[in-house]
Amino acid sequence: MRPILLQGHERSLTQIKYNKDGDLLFSTAKDHVICAWYSVNGERLGTYHGHQGALWTVDIDPTSTLLATGAADNTIKIWDVKTGKSLKTWDFPTAVKRVEFSEDGTLLLAVTEARMGFLGTLVVFPIIVDVEAQQADAPLFTITFRESKATVAAWSYLNKYIITGHEDGSVSQYDGKSGELIQDIQAHEIGTAGQITDIQMAPDRTYFVTASKDKTAKIIDVDNLKVLKTFVTDTPLNTAALTPKKDFVILGGGQEARDVTTTSQRQGKFEARFYHKIFEDEIGRVRGHFGPLNTIAVHPQGTGYASGGEDGYVRVHHFDKPYFDFTYEVERMKA
Amino acid sequence: MPDTSRANWADDEEFDDPTVLPPQQVLSNPDGTKTIITFRFNDAGKKIKTTRKIRTTIVKEHVNPRVAERKEWSKFGAEKGHARGPDLSTTSVGENIVFRPSSNWKSSNKEESKEEDSLRDQLKDKKVACRICKGDHFTARCPFKDTLPPLDDVAASGAGAGDSGNAAEDVGGLGMTKGSYVAPHLRGKKGAGETMGGGNFKDRDDLATLRVTNVSEFAEENDLRDMFERFGRVTRVFLAKDRETGRAKGFAFISFADRSDAARACEKMDGFGYGHLILRVEFAKKSA
Numbered sequence: 001m002r003p004i005l006l007q008g009h010e011r012s013l014t015q016i017k018y019n020k021d022g023d024l025l026f027s028t029a030k031d032h033v034i035c036a037w038y039s040v041n042g043e044r045l046g047t048y049h050g051h052q053g054a055l056w057t058v059d060i061d062p063t064s065t066l067l068a069t070g071a072a073d074n075t076i077k078i079w080d081v082k083t084g085k086s087l088k089t090w091d092f093p094t095a096v097k098r099v100e101f102s103e104d105g106t107l108l109l110a111v112t113e114a115r116m117g118f119l120g121t122l123v124v125f126p127i128i129v130d131v132e133a134q135q136a137d138a139p140l141f142t143i144t145f146r147e148s149k150a151t152v153a154a155w156s157y158l159n160k161y162i163i164t165g166h167e168d169g170s171v172s173q174y175d176g177k178s179g180e181l182i183q184d185i186q187a188h189e190i191g192t193a194g195q196i197t198d199i200q201m202a203p204d205r206t207y208f209v210t211a212s213k214d215k216t217a218k219i220i221d222v223d224n225l226k227v228l229k230t231f232v233t234d235t236p237l238n239t240a241a242l243t244p245k246k247d248f249v250i251l252g253g254g255q256e257a258r259d260v261t262t263t264s265q266r267q268g269k270f271e272a273r274f275y276h277k278i279f280e281d282e283i284g285r286v287r288g289h290f291g292p293l294n295t296i297a298v299h300p301q302g303t304g305y306a307s308g309g310e311d312g313y314v315r316v317h318h319f320d321k322p323y324f325d326f327t328y329e330v331e332r333m334k335a
Numbered sequence: 336m337p338d339t340s341r342a343n344w345a346d347d348e349e350f351d352d353p354t355v356l357p358p359q360q361v362l363s364n365p366d367g368t369k370t371i372i373t374f375r376f377n378d379a380g381k382k383i384k385t386t387r388k389i390r391t392t393i394v395k396e397h398v399n400p401r402v403a404e405r406k407e408w409s410k411f412g413a414e415k416g417h418a419r420g421p422d423l424s425t426t427s428v429g430e431n432i433v434f435r436p437s438s439n440w441k442s443s444n445k446e447e448s449k450e451e452d453s454l455r456d457q458l459k460d461k462k463v464a465c466r467i468c469k470g471d472h473f474t475a476r477c478p479f480k481d482t483l484p485p486l487d488d489v490a491a492s493g494a495g496a497g498d499s500g501n502a503a504e505d506v507g508g509l510g511m512t513k514g515s516y517v518a519p520h521l522r523g524k525k526g527a528g529e530t531m532g533g534g535n536f537k538d539r540d541d542l543a544t545l546r547v548t549n550v551s552e553f554a555e556e557n558d559l560r561d562m563f564e565r566f567g568r569v570t571r572v573f574l575a576k577d578r579e580t581g582r583a584k585g586f587a588f589i590s591f592a593d594r595s596d597a598a599r600a601c602e603k604m605d606g607f608g609y610g611h612l613i614l615r616v617e618f619a620k621k622s623a
Contacts, residue, residue, distance in 0.1 A: 003429040023402040033413070038406070042426040043419070047412030064405065084411035248436075274436060283436040288429060315429065326436040 001323075003288060004042035006314035008035040013308025015057050015295045019064040022299045024081075025306055026067060027314050028055035034069055036081070039299065039306070042316055048079050050086045057098045061105035065129055068108055070096025076110050080131045088135040090125070093118045102155045102176075103205060105129045107140070109162060111153050120149025122164060124179065141179040151196055156222040157205035163222065165210055169194025173225055185225045189214035198239040203300070209249055211240035217251050219277070229280055235269040239295045245302030246324065247277040252307055254292025272296060272307050279328065288315050356382070364388075543570075543597040544590045546619040550574070551610030552582045558609075563589045566603065567596025588619055 009029035016027045018039060025037040034048040034055060053073030060067050060081065067079040072095040078088040090110075098111040108127050114120035123139040148168035155176065156163060162174040169188035174181055187210060188194035198211040207228060211217045217240040219229040231240075237253035254270045270292055271285040291310030298305045304318040360372040368390040377383045398406075410417050437443070466474040474480070547559070556574045563569050571590040574583050591597035597618070605616040 001432045001434050003432060005427045005429045006425060007427070008425050021399055021402050023398075023405060037426075041421050042428075043421040044410075044414050044425050045408060046410050046414045049412055064401070082405075082408055082411075276438075279438075281438060282441050283438060284434055284440050286432055286434050288432065317432075317434075320434075322435040328438055 001286075001317055001320050004316040006035070006037055006042055006044070006316065007312070008037070008044055008047070008314070009033075009312050011054070012291065012310040012312055013294050013314060014055055016297045016306050016308045016314060017058050017060055018297050018299055018306070019060045020062045020300055021064065022301050022303070024060070024064060025297070025314075025316065026058045026060055027308055028058040028069060029308075029312065030054035032071070032073075034058055034067070034079070036067075036084075037314075037316075039304070039316060046084045048077075048084045048086070050077060050079075051075065053095070056096060059100050059108075061101045061127070061129055062103070063105060063129055065131060066101075066105075066127065068099045068101065068110075070099045070110055072096075076108075076125075078127075078135060082131075087131065090137075092123075094120075098150075098152050100154055101127065102159045103157065104159070107155070107159060107176075109153055109155065111150050111164070114145070114149040120145045122150055122153055122162065122174075122179075124162075143174060143179045143181075152199045154199045154201050154208060155205065156201070161222060163199060163208060165196030165199045167192060167195050169196060169212060169214065171196065171199075171210065171220060171225060173222075183225060185220075185227075187218055187220060187225075187227060188212040188216065197237060198295075200239075200241050202242050203244050209240040209242050211237035211251060211253070213237070215253075217249065217275075219249070229277065231275045231280055231282075233273060233282075238293060241296045241298045241305065242277065243298050243302050243305070244300065246326075248283070249275045249277050250296050250298065250305055250307075251275060252293030252296045254289075254310070270309065272305075276328070283326070286317065289313065543592065543594040544588055544619040545597055545601050545604075545616050547587045547589060547604070548585065548615045548617075549612050550583055550585050550587050550614065551612050552585060554583045554587070554610060556587075559587055559589065562607075562609065563591075563600055563604065566591070566600035568592040 006027065009027065009031055011030035013027060013029045016025060018025055023039055024045065025039040027035045027037065032049075032051045032053065032055065034051075036045040036047070037043065038045060048067065048069070051069065051071040051073055053071045055069055055071045057070040058067065064081055066087070067081050068076060069079065070076050074092045074095055076090045076092070076096050076099060077086050079086055092112050094113040094115040096110050097113055100109050101107070102109070106127055106129065108125045110123050110125070112118075112121045112123065122143040122145070124141055125139050126136050128135060143162075145166070148166040148170065150164040150166050150172075152165040154163050155161075159176040161176050161182070162179070164172045164174065166172065169186060169190055170184050171187040172181060172184035188196060189212070192213070194212050194214040196210050196212050199208050201208045205222065207219055207221050209217055209219050213236045215233050215236055217231040217233070217237055218227050220227050231249060231251060233251060233253065235253045235255060237251050239252040241250045242248075243250060251273045270289045271287050272293060273282055274284045274286070275282050289307065289309035289311050291312075293307050293309050295308040296305060304316065306314055306316045308314045356374040356376070359374075362370040362372070364370060368388050371387045371389060373385045373387075375383050375385065414422070463471055463473055465472050465477045467477045468479050470477065545563075550559070554574060556572045559574060560569055560572045563572070568591065569589060570592050572587065574587040575585075576583055589597075589600070591600065601616050601618060604614055607614045607616075
């Protein structure tokens with residue numbers, strides 16, 4: 001496995017995303033540009049200029065027409081994927097930490113930061129998946145978090161629920177149509193030690209994986225918020241991803257960015273960890289980054305994955321044969 | 336493959352111009368490959384014949400039409416106007432990573448880290464000791480460097496250090512290879528500096544330890560243990576391994592619980608064929 005190194009950013013990566021066909025890869029970092037790459041060979045397709053602050057999040061609609069980004073300049077921007085032109089800007093009082101298109105691309109959720117007296121919110125915008133269309137100015141509805149702010153959020157299947165992960169380690173389920181709270185659970189350690197850093201949905205969006213600062217990742221059912229699997233690691237996690245085709249989970253983390261200079265690379269645990277989704281066993285690690293892993297995205301066809309680190313690099317990996325050949329004995333017996 | 340074919344004077348029918356190169360030849364082979372023979376001059380002015388065998392295969396890849404269309408998109412932003420293909424300033428290929436998922440990854444990896452920890456523990460209160468006079472300076476700085484020969488049997492002492500743990504084993508292993516050559520006049524008798532040695536190596540029981548040399552580099556400690564366990568209880572097997580490749584270096588130490596077992600094993604196993612090589616077994620030399 002020879003990773004492709006993408007050096008398009010000058011600062012640490014914040015999120016990377018594949019489009020639905022898996023041929024394009026989008027990366028955002030704390031420098032103010034978004035990069036689009038061809039995932040197959042690492043060629044850069046282009047950059048999107050316009051944000052004034054660090055970018056926190058990126059998402060691409062299922063047809064690869066529109067790109068949404070959220071940044072520390074308190075805006076969400078919608079871009080034309082093909083030309084790199086900015087189509088729409090929504091302003092907020094605080095930074096935008098997470099955006100995500102719904103499964104059909106007609107809705108966009110955004111999580112805003114709680115800062116300067118403003119409470120954290122989650123807003124949902126209607127989206128017309130067309131470059132020419134005029135996007136609506138006002139959100140469909142807004143959820144305000146009175147207790148603990150949300151850090152991440154995701155859509156369930158058929159836009160039925162919105163799942164939010166919170167700073168205090170709890171996971172909440174909101175109605176996708178009205179924005180009403182249905183239930184919440186304390187999925188991770190209580191308090192900021194259990195802060196949820198990432199939520200990624202399974203391909204069918206019936207369950208999701210969370211990553212938390214409490215060094216665990218959990219697979220949780222979308223409908224009843226039941227914790228199905230727990231993956232225990234020895235380092236705070238920044239990201240977790242599910243792999244299609246093989247039943248694996250990829251976790252990324254490493255100690256806090258501020259502690260990096262005081263620890264060696266070996267101790268730093270800057271590796272992508274592969275766990276078996278069913279057996280919860282660690283099955284391998286992939287080295288490479290020399291800073292914590294901030295974000296991991298898996299190719300929608302399960303043929304590879306990309307990781308973005310605090311070191312400013314994106315590493316695109318295409319899995320080779322041993323990865324696909326690996327099975328547990330019980331799996332082999334069944335086959 | 337480049338091949339220097341110096342013109343043989345006997346082949347020269349006429350005195351043709353040596354600066355003229357024969358034309359390129361392309362031969363089609365029956366197996367579908369092509370052989371291309373070209374000639375050129377290298378920097379030293381010699382004629383170089385290059386023969387290349389080429390097989391052309393056409394790989395067709397089917398992609399989604401949407402993907403194919405996106406492949407044709409022109410670049411924008413910072414990449415505007417750039418030609419197609421990865422740009423070396425933003426895209427590079429990293430070093431190869433061997434990634435083999437395994438179900439017992441954790442257990443195998445834990446041992447490694449434990450070993451590392453023990454190594455750290457071992458080295459924590461380790462002091463620099465001169466190999467010549469056991470003073471707390473480097474051997475190279477020893478005041479007796481030129482007057483006293485170093486400790487005679489570094490090999491055996493290295494194995495002895497291995498008794499106390501993996502860490503010391505490695506250290507000893509290095510010392511061993513370094514000190515494996517013994518000057519002829521020192522062979523078989525004690526070196527002058529040896530009486531000064533000893534130190535913590537002294538309290539080691541070498542009586543029932545065998546030194547096995549000419550071991551195959553694919554040998555495993557367990558194989559050795561199996562082989563020698565026939566003669567009695569084996570308390571320790573140490574197979575020196577190369578740190579980088581993990582392959583055996585070609586020698587091992589086998590400690591028996593009983594010296595008579597060791598003696599028997601020594602007698603029987605010396606000259607025993609193992610892994611295409613003939614083992615040489617002898618008693619490990621006593622250090623100091």
